[in-house]
Amino acid sequence: MDSTQLLKGVLDAAVLAAIKDEDGYGYDIVRRLRDAGLDDVGDASVYGTLRRLYSAGAVSTYVEPSEGGPHRKYYSLNDDGRRMLDEQRSQWSRFANTMSTLLHEAPARRATLRKIGDKS
Amino acid sequence: MTSTTTLSSVDAFAAQVRELLSDLPRDEVDDLTDGLEADLAEKALDEELGDPETYAEELRSAAGLPPRNDSTGAELRLRWTRFVARLRADPFWSKVLGFAVALRPVWWVARGWAVWVALGFAGTDGPLKFLPLAAVVVVSVQWGRGKWLPGRVLRVAKIVVSVIAVIALPFAIGASLGAQNAVRYSDDDYFPPQGIQLDGNEVNNIFAYDADGEPLSDVQLFDQDGKPLSLLGDGDNAYHLSDGSALVPNPAVTGGSGWNVYPLQSSSIDPMTGEPDRGTTPQAVQPPFPRVQPLVTQGERDGYTVTSPAEDPAVKDPLPAP
Numbered sequence: 001m002d003s004t005q006l007l008k009g010v011l012d013a014a015v016l017a018a019i020k021d022e023d024g025y026g027y028d029i030v031r032r033l034r035d036a037g038l039d040d041v042g043d044a045s046v047y048g049t050l051r052r053l054y055s056a057g058a059v060s061t062y063v064e065p066s067e068g069g070p071h072r073k074y075y076s077l078n079d080d081g082r083r084m085l086d087e088q089r090s091q092w093s094r095f096a097n098t099m100s101t102l103l104h105e106a107p108a109r110r111a112t113l114r115k116i117g118d119k120s
Numbered sequence: 121m122t123s124t125t126t127l128s129s130v131d132a133f134a135a136q137v138r139e140l141l142s143d144l145p146r147d148e149v150d151d152l153t154d155g156l157e158a159d160l161a162e163k164a165l166d167e168e169l170g171d172p173e174t175y176a177e178e179l180r181s182a183a184g185l186p187p188r189n190d191s192t193g194a195e196l197r198l199r200w201t202r203f204v205a206r207l208r209a210d211p212f213w214s215k216v217l218g219f220a221v222a223l224r225p226v227w228w229v230a231r232g233w234a235v236w237v238a239l240g241f242a243g244t245d246g247p248l249k250f251l252p253l254a255a256v257v258v259v260s261v262q263w264g265r266g267k268w269l270p271g272r273v274l275r276v277a278k279i280v281v282s283v284i285a286v287i288a289l290p291f292a293i294g295a296s297l298g299a300q301n302a303v304r305y306s307d308d309d310y311f312p313p314q315g316i317q318l319d320g321n322e323v324n325n326i327f328a329y330d331a332d333g334e335p336l337s338d339v340q341l342f343d344q345d346g347k348p349l350s351l352l353g354d355g356d357n358a359y360h361l362s363d364g365s366a367l368v369p370n371p372a373v374t375g376g377s378g379w380n381v382y383p384l385q386s387s388s389i390d391p392m393t394g395e396p397d398r399g400t401t402p403q404a405v406q407p408p409f410p411r412v413q414p415l416v417t418q419g420e421r422d423g424y425t426v427t428s429p430a431e432d433p434a435v436k437d438p439l440p441a442p
Binding site: 011025026027030042043044045046047048049051052054055063066070071072073 | 151152154155156157158159161162163174175176178179180181182183184185
């Protein structure tokens with residue numbers, strides 16, 4: 001399966017996680033995600049996501065001049081963003097567990113799975 | 121370190137992305153692309169920048185914004201963006217484009233001035249007319265800088281004003297040049313009077329008398345260059361006089377070019393057409409003198425006294441041949 005399709009649903013969480021310890025500017029965040037193993041992540045997708053998270057009030061921004069070049073816009077996670085990250089982390093855990101179960105176990109437990117699936 | 125070439129291609133790429141997002145509110149575009157150059161410059165070190173259209177679409181969809189509204193206007197703008205991108209890719213045209221972009225402030229001022237002329241202020245008198253000029257130029261420059269344009273209505277207004285200015289500009293330039301010329305050349309730059317002149321007065325007929333002082337008819341006159349001494353051109357068919365009649369070219373010359381055959385004959389004017397009456401034959405014009413004094417000839421040496429033709433009916437008699 002194309003991993004970019006998978007990525008779409010979790011990009012918010014990935015971007016929030018990438019700046020949870022240290023503020024970052026656009027391409028810096030892209031690099032962090034790639035270094036973490038998300039090789040296919042598109043930089044424009046990350047910037048768009050950052051913009052959306054900013055609109056949602058999850059991240060704050062500030063501008064700093066870069067050495068000898070155009071200025072850079074830094075993103076930092078605020079309290080709302082941390083809450084959102086926590087929420088998405090638990091959502092992801094449940095989802096990942098579910099998927100693991102689904103992919104690895106026998107079809108006998110389908111009923112339970114459907115219930116969780118409905119919820120998410 | 122990034123080379124200059126990469127920097128300019130980064131700028132071009134960023135400019136295209138912004139243009140492709142231009143259907144969005146300006147604030148949105150600014151927020152979405154703030155710092156884009158810095159990010160792209162770093163990206164350019166690692167990989168190809170790729171296609172700006174794909175990039176803009178990705179940016180848009182990730183930000184949860186609606187896809188580009190491909191109305192006719194948007195489609196045209198997209199074509200324009202692509203066209204400019206192709207020009208930028210060419211070294212020569214990118215230089216021309218750079219030059220043109222550097223001249224944009226000139227256009228902003230010219231747009232303001234053209235609007236001022238088009239509004240009719242240029243023709244008014246007094247120094248107060250420059251107040252509106254200052255006002256429209258300031259607005260035009262601010263518009264050029266992307267300021268003072270809140271809302272879609274004003275942006276459309278800017279386009280309309282620009283189009284009007286582009287159309288009005290040649291006329292405005294022509295009018296102002298003409299006004300200057302009129303001042304500068306009012307003494308010597310006017311058309312020389314047409315026809316024949318004598319000491320500044322118009323000559324509209326010529327009466328020739330022969331050596332005996334008798335009036336001649338149907339005399340063909342030419343100047344020193346062999347040019348017919350025509351009262352009017354070949355195409356003209358009447359020289360209107362103040363008494364309501366008109367002089368006409370000699371009918372004996374074909375093509376209406378008998379304007380150098382004197383004395384010119386007169387014709388009445390058809391009140392319906394304003395043209396010479398074709399039904400009547402032209403009449404001879406009364407000469408200023410029935411006859412004039414004969415020339416000095418052998419006869420004077422023989423004791424013949426020359427008198428004014430008006431006073432002495434004797435001149436009527438032809439002189440005996442010498």
